Amino acid sequence: MGTSQHLFSEERSAEVVAASFAGTPDPRLRQLTTALVKHLHAFVKEVELTEAEWGYAIDFLTRTGHMSDGARQEFILLSDVLGVSMLVETINHRSGGVATESTVLGPFHMVESPPRALGENIALDGKGTPCLVSGRVTGPDGEPVPGAQVDVWQANDDGFYDVQQPGVQPERNLRGLFTADGDGRFRFRSVVPRYYPIPDDGPVGELLAATARHPYRPAHLHFIVSAPGYRPVTTHVFVADGPYLDSDAVFGVKDSLVRDVPEVDDPARAAEAGLPNPFRTLTFDVALLREDSTAPAPS
Ligand SMILES: [Fe+2]
Numbered sequence: 001m002g003t004s005q006h007l008f009s010e011e012r013s014a015e016v017v018a019a020s021f022a023g024t025p026d027p028r029l030r031q032l033t034t035a036l037v038k039h040l041h042a043f044v045k046e047v048e049l050t051e052a053e054w055g056y057a058i059d060f061l062t063r064t065g066h067m068s069d070g071a072r073q074e075f076i077l078l079s080d081v082l083g084v085s086m087l088v089e090t091i092n093h094r095s096g097g098v099a100t101e102s103t104v105l106g107p108f109h110m111v112e113s114p115p116r117a118l119g120e121n122i123a124l125d126g127k128g129t130p131c132l133v134s135g136r137v138t139g140p141d142g143e144p145v146p147g148a149q150v151d152v153w154q155a156n157d158d159g160f161y162d163v164q165q166p167g168v169q170p171e172r173n174l175r176g177l178f179t180a181d182g183d184g185r186f187r188f189r190s191v192v193p194r195y196y197p198i199p200d201d202g203p204v205g206e207l208l209a210a211t212a213r214h215p216y217r218p219a220h221l222h223f224i225v226s227a228p229g230y231r232p233v234t235t236h237v238f239v240a241d242g243p244y245l246d247s248d249a250v251f252g253v254k255d256s257l258v259r260d261v262p263e264v265d266d267p268a269r270a271a272e273a274g275l276p277n278p279f280r281t282l283t284f285d286v287a288l289l290r291e292d293s294t295a296p297a298p299s
Pocket residue numbers: 106108154155220222
């Protein structure tokens with residue numbers, strides 16, 4: 001056997017480089033590096049990448065890193081607009097048609113939501129259309145999950161999260177960590193979410209502009225619901241009839257997560273909820289899978 005088949009060539013590039021990882025002790029790391037090399041080399045060959053394009057890509061990724069800090073995660077945005085975040089989320093949290101479907105975490109869950117009492121108002125800036133949000137957390141057989149933790153966050157009526165506007169919005173505006181009651185029910189006051197653009201003043205915005213894509217996400221409210229003995233779900237509820245539901249910049253929309261937010265004109269109910277009349281209501285029931293259930297197959 002000569003040495004030539006171990007040397008790099010255009011034809012055998014992926015094979016030769018993959019072979020260099022053959023001695024990786026951790027089998028999963030070996031699988032990841034080998035598959036990465038195979039697909040990366042196939043990509044470069046398919047498009048016959050030029051040196052200028054390679055240089056642009058290096059500079060793009062470098063700027064993506066420089067754009068990221070404690071309040072901005074440009075790499076997550078990049079993963080989001082390429083659909084990778086949704087794919088990873090979906091593969092790892094198959095709902096089997098039983099549980100509430102998951103969607104992307106997004107880049108704005110970077111501060112802990114403050115614990116709040118059921119019924120509290122998370123809209124500290126007073127902007128937007130008042131909305132009563134409520135729902136019930138159940139298990140796969142419809143059994144209530146008492147004491148489930150319901151972590152919620154949303155953008156304000158100007159389309160920004162609190163962490164994007166320090167000094168403009170009150171700290172922890174539109175965030176709350178609620179504990180469901182003994183029947184698995186939760187409720188809180190907020191405002192109807194509004195659509196917003198993902199931050200597009202960095203490399204990811206440059207990518208969207210160059211490819212004639214818009215940066216908008218349809219109106220949504222983020223949830224992470226968890227309880228001992230159950231698999232947590234990271235998801236959103238989307239507002240029906242709003243713009244961008246069928247062209248979410250990060251591909252997060254699933255039909256099962258869209259809800260109407262009907263108006264209620266009832267002074268007694270408004271007074272009971274602590275909201276001005278009329279107000280809107282959003283109902284989002286959440287079904288969790290048990291921790292020990294086997295992962296359902298792709299549906
Ligand atoms: Fe969001």
